[in-house]
Amino acid sequence: MTKKRLKHIDRQNQIIDIARELVSSGGIHNLTIRKLSHHAGITEAAFYRHFSSREDVIICLINEITEKLSKTINSVLDVNLKSLDCLEKILNLHCSSIELRQGLSFVVILQASEFETYQIKTCGNNLVKMYLKSIEDIIYLGIKKGEIDRNVDPDSAAMMFFGIVQSTVTRWIFDPEHHPLSEKSRSLWYLFRTSLEFLDEDLELHKLNLESKKV
Amino acid sequence: MTKKRLKHIDRQNQIIDIARELVSSGGIHNLTIRKLSHHAGITEAAFYRHFSSREDVIICLINEITEKLSKTINSVLDVNLKSLDCLEKILNLHCSSIELRQGLSFVVILQASEFETYQIKTCGNNLVKMYLKSIEDIIYLGIKKGEIDRNVDPDSAAMMFFGIVQSTVTRWIFDPEHHPLSEKSRSLWYLFRTSLEFLDEDLELHKLNLESKKV
Amino acid sequence: MTKKRLKHIDRQNQIIDIARELVSSGGIHNLTIRKLSHHAGITEAAFYRHFSSREDVIICLINEITEKLSKTINSVLDVNLKSLDCLEKILNLHCSSIELRQGLSFVVILQASEFETYQIKTCGNNLVKMYLKSIEDIIYLGIKKGEIDRNVDPDSAAMMFFGIVQSTVTRWIFDPEHHPLSEKSRSLWYLFRTSLEFLDEDLELHKLNLESKKV
Amino acid sequence: MTKKRLKHIDRQNQIIDIARELVSSGGIHNLTIRKLSHHAGITEAAFYRHFSSREDVIICLINEITEKLSKTINSVLDVNLKSLDCLEKILNLHCSSIELRQGLSFVVILQASEFETYQIKTCGNNLVKMYLKSIEDIIYLGIKKGEIDRNVDPDSAAMMFFGIVQSTVTRWIFDPEHHPLSEKSRSLWYLFRTSLEFLDEDLELHKLNLESKKV
C-alpha cells in the first residue's frame, strides 16, 4: 500500500472521489462511512480526521461538483463560439464517457441530495441555481447576438435544457443498454435548437422579410 | 385508536397511501416498515399480513402510480381536443396541488426507485416507458392531424416533455417557495409548444412561401 | 382441494405427518406453525383447533414415532427367528428407504428434541428407553437361548446397537452420497455380531472344549 | 462491568467460549447474537467487530473443537501404549468432567450443525471425518501390531467407536442423573474391546489350536 500517509488535502480529495463513485453506483444511501473508509484504505475512525460527518462529505462532494461543472461550462465559453454551439458542446460533455465514468453526471448526485438534511439540500439548490444561471447567461447572450429568437425566455429555455439532461439521464439509468446517452441526446438537441432558433428555411424567409421591411 | 381491524384491502390501500407520503416527504429510504406500521396504527408484525416485504410495498406503490397516471392521461384523451391542448392539460395536472398533495408527482417516486432492487427498478422502468409512450402517441397523432410539424421526432418530443416535468419538479423540491410549480410550467409550456408547431409569424410566411413556389 | 373439512383425527394425523417431514428435512426449528398450516392447507389459527401448541405437535410426533417403532420391533419379533437375525432385520429396517422417506429415522427426531422443553425431553427419553429396552430384551433372549455369549451385558449391547444406528445416520446426513445408509450398516453389523457371538472357528473349539470338559 | 475493552483475540476467544456453552446447554438455536453479546458484556453491534456473522461464530467454534479434539487424540498417541489402551483413554477423555464442562463433548455440536448452512455442515463433516480417520488409524496400527484381530475392518470399527460415544452422550443428555457418562462407558468399552480382540479364553484355545496345527 502506497496510499498510506497521504496529506490531509489529498486524503480529502481521495475520499470525495470515492464518495462520488459510491453515490453514482448505488445512490446516496450507498455512501456509508464504512465503504468510504475501506475503499480509502483507512479505518472508520480515521475518516473523522478528514471529515466531521457523513453530511460533511456529501456537502463537499456537491460543492466540488458545482465547482467542476462551473469550470467546465466556463471553459466552453472561452472559445468564441455561437451560443447554440456552446450549449451543444455542454450537452455533449454531459453525455461523454469521461463525465460518466467519474461520477455519472451531476444529475444523479443532485437527485440524491433532494431528501437529505437542510444543509445538503441548500448545496443542491446552489448547484441547480448555478447551472441554470450559466445556461441562462449563454442563451441571453445568444439572443443579444441575434442567434436566438428574441421571444425566447432565457430562464425557461435553461430549464428546458436542464430537463433534456435530466430525462436523458433518467432513461439511461433505467435501461442503459437500450438508451445510450449519446444517441438520444443528439435528436433531442435538434428539437431543442429548433425551439430557440428559426428553422433554416424560415430563417431565410425571416431575413428576406426583415430586409423587405427595411426597404 | 379507532382504526383497528380494517379489512385486508382497506389496510393495503391505507399503507400504500402512507408509503406515498413517506417517499414524497423524505425519499425512498424514509419508507421503513416501522414508520409505515406506526402511521397505520398497527405493529410491524401486522404489516406483514398485508405485504410480503418492503420491496412489495414499493412495487405496489409504483404500480399504483403507473395505473393512476395512465388513467389520468387517458381521461384527458377522451375529450376531443387538439394534441397540444392535451399535452398542456397533462402538464397542468402534474403541477396541480391535487397530485402534489397525494404523492408529490410520479417524478419523485421514479427517481427514488433508481437504485433499488432489480424488481423495483423494472417497475420504475415500466412507469417511464408507459409515460413516454403515452406522450409520444399524443404527439404522433398531432402530426397526423397536421397540428404539429411533421419534422418533429415524437420520441424526442416526448422526452423533452418529460424533461420539462422533471426539471420543474427538481427545482420546486429544492426551493418550493421561490419556485411554485405552476408558474414556471406555464412559460416552459410556451417554449415547448413553439418547438412543435410553427411560430405564428413564420407560419404565415411559410404559407406565403408555399404559395409563391406554386406560382 | 379435497383436503378441506377433514375429520379432527384425520387432520391431526395429517399434521403429524407434515411435522415429521419438516423436522426430517430441516431440523426441529424448521417445524413452524406457519409451514405446518400451509402444508395442511389450513390457516394458522385453524391449527390451534387440532393442537394446543407447537410443543403439543412435537410431543405427539415423538409419541407416534415411539409407537410405530415399537410396533415395527414387535412385528419382527413375531417371526420365530434367532435373536441375532432379529437385530439384523431391525437394523435393515432402519436403513430401508421406506423409513427414510417417511421421516428419516427416529434418530433425527430424537436428536432434535434434545434441547426442547422439559415435556418434550421426557418424551424423547421415553423413546430412547423403549428402544433400548426392546433391543436389550432381544439380546437377553438370545443369551438365554445360547445364541449369544453369556458374558455379554444386554444393556451395553443395546447401547452399542443404538450407537451403530446413530453413527451411521450421522455420517449419512453429513455426506449422503459418499455414505449410503445400507452399505456401511452391513459391515458394521458383522462387527457387532462378532462381539456378541463366538467367532465361527472359536465356536467350534468352544464346543470341543465343552465336550472334553464333560468327559 | 470490569470486562470492558478486551483485545480482539481475547474477545474472540471469550465469545467462542460463550458460544460453546450456549450450544451445549440449549442446542444450536440457543446461540443468538443477543445472548452471545449479553454474556460477553458488549452490545450486539460490538459483536460484529469480532465475527462477521452468526455463521462465522459457529464455524469458528466447530473448527476450534476439531483442532482441540485432534490435539487431544494426538497427545494420547504420543504415549507408547497398545492401540486398545489408546482407544480406552480417548473414550475416558470424552466422558471426563473436564471436557463436559467446557463444551459437553463434540457430539452435541456436531449434531447441532446437521441442519445449518452448507458451510457449517461442511465443517461438521470435516469434524466427523477427522475423528473417524484418527480412530481408524489407531485400529489399523493395532491390527498391524497384532493386537487387534486382522479380520476387523478399521473403518467399521471406528464407526462403532463413534457410535458408542454418541449413544452414551444421547442417553446422558436425556437423563443425566440416571445415566452418568462414565459408568456406562466402562461396560460399553469392554464389549467393544471384545469385538476387536480375541476373548481371553478363546485366545488360549486359539493358541492351543495353533500349536496343535503346528505339530
Next chain:
DNA sequence: TATGAATGAGCCTTCATTCAT
C-alpha cells in the same frame, strides 16, 4: 495522526399465539 473497541438506534423479518367475528 491514527487505531481498535465500543455504542445505541435503527433496519427488515419471523416467530408462536390470541381473539373477535
Next chain:
DNA sequence: AATGAATGAAGGCTCATTCAT
C-alpha cells in the same frame, strides 16, 4: 370448525458516531 387481523418478543444485521489509547 374456521378465518382474518392483530400482537409482542425475538431474530440477524448495519448505521453513524465516540473515545481511550
